[in-house]
Amino acid sequence: MGVSGIGLEVIDVAAFLAQLDTDGSRFTMEAFTVAEREHAGESDPTRAQRLAARLAAKLAFLQAVSKSCMLDSSALDSADLSEVEVVNDTYGRPSLRVSGQLEVLVRARLGNDWVAHVSLTHDGPTAAAVVVLESP
Numbered sequence: 001m002g003v004s005g006i007g008l009e010v011i012d013v014a015a016f017l018a019q020l021d022t023d024g025s026r027f028t029m030e031a032f033t034v035a036e037r038e039h040a041g042e043s044d045p046t047r048a049q050r051l052a053a054r055l056a057a058k059l060a061f062l063q064a065v066s067k068s069c070m071l072d073s074s075a076l077d078s079a080d081l082s083e084v085e086v087v088n089d090t091y092g093r094p095s096l097r098v099s100g101q102l103e104v105l106v107r108a109r110l111g112n113d114w115v116a117h118v119s120l121t122h123d124g125p126t127a128a129a130v131v132v133l134e135s136p
């Protein structure tokens with residue numbers, strides 16, 4: 001296995017929260033899975049920080065895929081962000097679960113044995129994620 005792509009995204013939590021407040025539930029419903037919304041909880045700022053970090057992870061994944069697969073960005077512009085899900089294990093450690101059309105696209109380019117590593121952080125006004133893609 002070798003590194004075939006890397007992505008890094010930083011999100012301004014206040015700007016993200018303003019977007020949630022205006023475009024509201026439609027954006028959260030479309031971009032985040034039920035489990036992600038449950039993990040984020042109900043109360044801000046934790047909810048906004050956790051969702052912002054997850055949005056960063058989704059975008060960092062697309063960035064890593066775009067780099068590894070030499071795709072032009074239009075191939076990913078219409079990606080369904082809910083197909084990249086952040087899952088926490090019992091220790092709180094995050095990982096990515098990729099499904100649907102995105103999974104098909106990545107499998108076609110990188111084969112069946114690719115792995116995505118993710119790390120999240122959210123601290124005050126900033127949320128960020130890094131994703132590293134590995135493939136044989």
Ligand SMILES: CC(C)(COP(=O)(O)OP(=O)(O)OC[C@H]1O[C@@H](n2cnc3c(N)ncnc32)[C@H](O)[C@@H]1OP(=O)(O)O)[C@@H](O)C(=O)NCCC(=O)NCCS
Nearest residue numbers: 039049050051053086088091092093094119120121122123
């Ligand atoms: C990992 C750790 C340093 C994160 O510290 P923190 O300042 O709270 O982290 P940040 O605010 O920067 O980032 C939070 C994110 O870190 C991730 N995270 C949480 N625990 C983690 C862990 N053990 N390993 C990796 N990532 C972790 C989560 O994605 C979390 O965000 P989320 O709750 O929205 O999913 C802290 O949780 C820790 O020290 N954990 C060690 C506990 C442990 O695993 N002990 C076992 C002995 S090996």
